[in-house]
Amino acid sequence: MDAFAGAEVPQPDPNPAAEVKPMVRYKGVTKSFGDLQVLKGIDLEMQPGEKVAVIGPSGSGKTTMGRMLMTLEEPTEGTIEVDGELLWHMQEKGRLVRANEKHLHRMRCSVGMVFQHFNLFPHMSVLRNVTEAPRKVLGLSKEEAEERAVSMLGKVGLDDKLKMYPANLSGGQKQRVAIARALVMRPKVMVFDEVTSALDPELVGEVLEVIREIAEEGDMAMMLITHEMDFAKEIADRVIFGADGLIVEQGTPEEIFDNPRSERLQNFLQRFRSN
Numbered sequence: 001m002d003a004f005a006g007a008e009v010p011q012p013d014p015n016p017a018a019e020v021k022p023m024v025r026y027k028g029v030t031k032s033f034g035d036l037q038v039l040k041g042i043d044l045e046m047q048p049g050e051k052v053a054v055i056g057p058s059g060s061g062k063t064t065m066g067r068m069l070m071t072l073e074e075p076t077e078g079t080i081e082v083d084g085e086l087l088w089h090m091q092e093k094g095r096l097v098r099a100n101e102k103h104l105h106r107m108r109c110s111v112g113m114v115f116q117h118f119n120l121f122p123h124m125s126v127l128r129n130v131t132e133a134p135r136k137v138l139g140l141s142k143e144e145a146e147e148r149a150v151s152m153l154g155k156v157g158l159d160d161k162l163k164m165y166p167a168n169l170s171g172g173q174k175q176r177v178a179i180a181r182a183l184v185m186r187p188k189v190m191v192f193d194e195v196t197s198a199l200d201p202e203l204v205g206e207v208l209e210v211i212r213e214i215a216e217e218g219d220m221a222m223m224l225i226t227h228e229m230d231f232a233k234e235i236a237d238r239v240i241f242g243a244d245g246l247i248v249e250q251g252t253p254e255e256i257f258d259n260p261r262s263e264r265l266q267n268f269l270q271r272f273r274s275n
């Protein structure tokens with residue numbers, strides 16, 4: 001049963017102008033898979049344009065957080081908002097109820113996600129991989145979709161590979177197609193989930209460079225789930241350290257990497273540096 005059916009609708013802020021509206025807001029979010037409680041009450045806000053890196057031990061629920069934002073996993077409790085709109089819930093007759101498919105579908109378009117494994121369509125050319133969603137989901141014409149796609153593929157340095165198929169691309173090139181495919185939908189928020197983990201070391205740099213350029217453009221909120229600590233330090237405005245289903249510590253990259261306060265984070269960074 002939906003834990004939210006019948007819950008009170010949160011009251012609007014009496015003075016909304018006083019508050020900058022966050023682009024993303026997790027409120028009291030928990031997630032269980034059977035008996036395993038992976039997230040135990042996450043409260044997190046991301047401001048418009050903010051770059052947030054999420055670090056933490058394997059199995060601490062980082063991917064699950066991103067997948068919930070992408071509407072791929074449903075929170076067990078709590079709410080998530082994107083740009084002021086509830087993601088997994090909607091209001092019906094003054095009550096919060098689980099969102100219907102139409103609402104989820106609309107909200108899904110505001111979030112883009114790039115995964116560790118590229119998940120490209122193997123039977124489609126690079127161009128078709130990138131035009132498919134704008135055509136099918138946004139209903140753009142072939143010409144409009146191709147115009148957007150070619151521009152995005154140019155941005156990730158692949159405008160000379162439009163007619164190629166994924167099997168003939170390197171891992172770094174495949175991942176750049178996956179990034180273009182997410183960006184072409186013009187999401188409000190992007191989630192990058194361990195996007196370099198499956199790459200040969202010599203291909204990591206080209207993908208990080210593309211993400212760096214997107215980050216420098218500034219206007220899109222980005223969640224970077226990563227084990228690339230140097231990259232997190234360079235790109236992120238804020239770093240979140242999660243462990244055992246909770247946000248244990250958060251702060252600027254300098255605070256987190258140079259002056260970790262909690263013993264959990266100190267141990268995590270020490271283990272990381274000695275590997």
Ligand SMILES: Nc1ncnc2c1ncn2[C@@H]1O[C@H](COP(=O)(O)OP(=O)(O)OP(=O)(O)O)[C@@H](O)[C@H]1O
Pocket residue numbers: 033038056057058059060061062063064065
């Ligand atoms: N669909 C699922 N069904 C059951 N258990 C799941 C499911 N998805 C994730 N889990 C479990 O939830 C826990 C958290 O997984 P998650 O992938 O979110 O962690 P993570 O911090 O991203 O780990 P890593 O750094 O290794 O990618 C793990 O124990 C995982 O096995």
